[in-house]
Each structure stands twice: as C-alpha cells, then as structure tokens.
Amino acid sequence: MRFKLFGRHFGIHKVWLLITVTAFVILSKLGYWQLQRAEEKAIQISQLEQLQQQGALNWQQLTVLAANEADGVLFSGQGRWLEPYVWLLDNQIVEGKVGYDVIIPVQHTTASPLLLVNLGWVAGGSDRSVFPELAIPQQLALHGLIRSEVGGFRLGANTEKDGWPQRIQQPELEQMVAQLPQSGLPFMLFQQGDSPFLPHYNAVVMPPEKHHGYAFQWFMLAIAVVAVAIAAARRSGSENEQK
Numbered sequence: 634m635r636f637k638l639f640g641r642h643f644g645i646h647k648v649w650l651l652i653t654v655t656a657f658v659i660l661s662k663l664g665y666w667q668l669q670r671a672e673e674k675a676i677q678i679s680q681l682e683q684l685q686q687q688g689a690l691n692w693q694q695l696t697v698l699a700a701n702e703a704d705g706v707l708f709s710g711q712g713r714w715l716e717p718y719v720w721l722l723d724n725q726i727v728e729g730k731v732g733y734d735v736i737i738p739v740q741h742t743t744a745s746p747l748l749l750v751n752l753g754w755v756a757g758g759s760d761r762s763v764f765p766e767l768a769i770p771q772q773l774a775l776h777g778l779i780r781s782e783v784g785g786f787r788l789g790a791n792t793e794k795d796g797w798p799q800r801i802q803q804p805e806l807e808q809m810v811a812q813l814p815q816s817g818l819p820f821m822l823f824q825q826g827d828s829p830f831l832p833h834y835n836a837v838v839m840p841p842e843k844h845h846g847y848a849f850q851w852f853m854l855a856i857a858v859v860a861v862a863i864a865a866a867r868r869s870g871s872e873n874e875q876k
Contacts, residue, residue, distance in 0.1 A: 653862040657855050664851035671844035689776065692741040695748075700781035700819040708822055709776045712739035714769055715747060718813060719798035721764060725754055727833050732756040733765065735830050736804060736821070738813055739773060747817040749809060750775060753830035764798055768829055776826035778834065781806075783821050 689709035690698075698706075715738045722734035732755050738747040750773070755765050784803045791808065792799050801809075810817035823834035 649862065653858060656858045660851050660855035660858065664848045664855065667844045667848035667851060671841040671848065675841045692745065695779070696746060696818065703779045703818075703820050704781040706779050707777070708779050709826075710741065712741055712748065712750070712773050712775050714738070714771055714773060715740055715813070716771070717797045719767060719769070720804070720809060721798050721800045722751075722804055723800050723802055727754045727831060730756055733800070735767060735769070736809075737769060738817060739775065739822075747810070747813055747815060748775075749804075749806065749817060749821045750777075751804075751821055751823045751834065753824060753828045753832040753834075755830045764800070767798065770829065774827060775822060775824065777822050777824045777832070779820050779822055781820040 687706070689707040691708075692710045695703065695706075695708055695710075718738050720736040722736060725732055725734045734754055735752045737750055737752060739750045740747050752769070755767065757765060784805050791801050791803060791805055794800075804821065806817075806819060806821060810819075824832050825834075826832075
C-alpha cells in the first residue's frame, strides 16, 4: 500500500498496517484502563478518609452493620481471643522476608459474635513443617480498619490439615467462620494498634499516582509504535520513489 501525504511518499504493507493499528489500540486501551484505575483508587481513598473522620466504632455499633456498611470503618475496643483457633495466612512478604499473617477470632462477651482479627506479620522459618512460635495474649486492645473483601484468587485447597494453627492460602471469611463454635461477623479487622506481631496492612496498595505513571508509559508506547511505523513507511516510500 502506497500513499502520498504532505508531499511525501509512504509505503506500508497491509499486514504491517494491521499490526500497527492493533498494537496502537491495545496500548491505548491499557493506558485508559490505568487512568480508570487511578480514578477508582482516588474515590476509594476519599471514601476511606470520610469514614475514618467519623471516628472509631465500638462493639455495639459494629455488630449491627452489614458487611458493605462496615467496610472501611475504624473500630476500637477490648476483646478476648477464642483459643485455640489461629490461622496463618501464607506467603506474606514484609521487608523482603517471607512469613505469615496471624488471624484469630476475638469476642467481646461470650454471647457476642466473633470478629476475625488480622494481628499482623510473623516471620516464617526455613522448615515449613514447623510453625513459628505464637505468643498471643488472651485479652487484646483492638484498634484498626474493618474490611469486608479480603480474599483473593487461589489454586487448590485453602487449608493443608486439621488442627490448630492452620495454614491458609487466602482468608475466606465464610469458610473460616464455619470452623468456629459460634457465629461470626462477615468482615475482618486489620489491627493497627499494639500487637504482638507486625501490622502492615495497606488499604490502597497502589496509589493513583502510580496508575497515572503507568498510563503515561502505555500512551508513550502507543505513540512510539505509530512513530516507528510512519518512519518505516516513509523509508519504503522514498525507496520506491527512487526506483
């Protein structure tokens, strides 16, 4: 395919034209997708800030909320660990070290529903058959962020064995609560206050600024693809013109 534009001759094969257009469209869509993700993250951060400005809820306020209503609120209160239940969330990396997040059920009173609490990170050993030693106090001062969507994609079974503690691949709330002797709330607290372990939860892992940066990179790649195609077509057109 040959054409003349602004007094210059261009030549490009139809297959290469199709490849160029396809690459440009894909790269542009990736850029727009990153812009959408940035907008979603900005909205999420704004919503979290608004909820946290309302102050921390107590046990009575928390237990009447549905999962979607509780998501993102702060909670503060005293709780008691329901022994011996402990889940170790596998493959958690903090400061370049692999370990576990320690999750336990906590109750306000013996009649109150249980609240799953992520107490934070503990380093794992070189031998996976040996669990780390866990010094969990019976009474806990809880303060942190409530989240209702905490699971993720996994392959295979979530647990490896019966008994406690249990190593899990994903924190699946319904499955975890079903293992307990009484009802539980449909969300999890991520401890941000004092803890025997290392709290590290970040509600927004990638801020909007990073998404904007990725969007810029995709758009630049799209422009580069077109620029290379134009340069190649101009060269081909010039060579044919000389012939």
